[in-house]
Amino acid sequence: VTSAAPSLEDQARQFANELAELLEAVLPDAPPVVAELLADRVVVAPADAVPLSVQGERLASLEVHIRCRLDSRGTWLAIDQSAYKLRLDADSTPLLRLEYVRDAHTAPSAHIQVHAQRGALSHLLSRSGHPAPHDMSKLHLPVGGARFRPCLEDLLQLLIVECRVDALEGWMEAVVAGRARWRATQARAVTRDFPREAADVLRQMGYEVISPGNEADGAGRATDNW
């Protein structure tokens, strides 16, 4: 770790604080957030599933697991894997999963799995020889890869606006602020993936941009993965 970067523990604490502040500002009865560290790895998760209620009645829960480690330079904490699961309390099978696995091999690195059934889809998968044609959750619906994937704030907004779960007053401000932070971070990463394109846009906007002459050719950038 360079002297400029906060320690792993400090970064883990800051990350856990941001998650706790988001959940506490958006959902009633949000549990505390725990960050556990071993060597260069950190798991950040609420101590229990986050309860979801509708008009005061507890019906479902949201499970959040975020697994991070220091980046390749050993400096900054980066998300390796995340798993957000929506689950009805009366049913052990998740309803919906939004997952990210940075080094996924076959499935899209960022994907949604819907635990549902539809006859027409089963028919298609059955005809195409899919090994589990009746199980829609076996499809990993790609959602933008490492850089453009949705954030937890997007999922919380879906739960509140479309699923109509109970939320705290002022939840929207917390979601908008968190999402802005997320997208700014992602924009920096995308700029590193596409320096030439970023420089072109900045020049069109009137900025003076000087090339260092050693721009990356984009090989191996995170946006190459689905």
Add this chain to the structure above:
Amino acid sequence: VVRVHEVTREELLARRETILARLGTSEAELRDRSRRGSLVGDEDALLDELRDIAYLLGE
């Protein structure tokens, strides 16, 4: 509210053992049944805890 703490390898191994003893199965069998969509009760949630443990252990 946030709690941050360093865990030890031994602590994680003991936690894993407790979870598996409670479920009466192995992690491999649990993962296999997860692939087949046949987990019941809180097995799926506990499998996520096992994944957290495996991740911290660098497995």
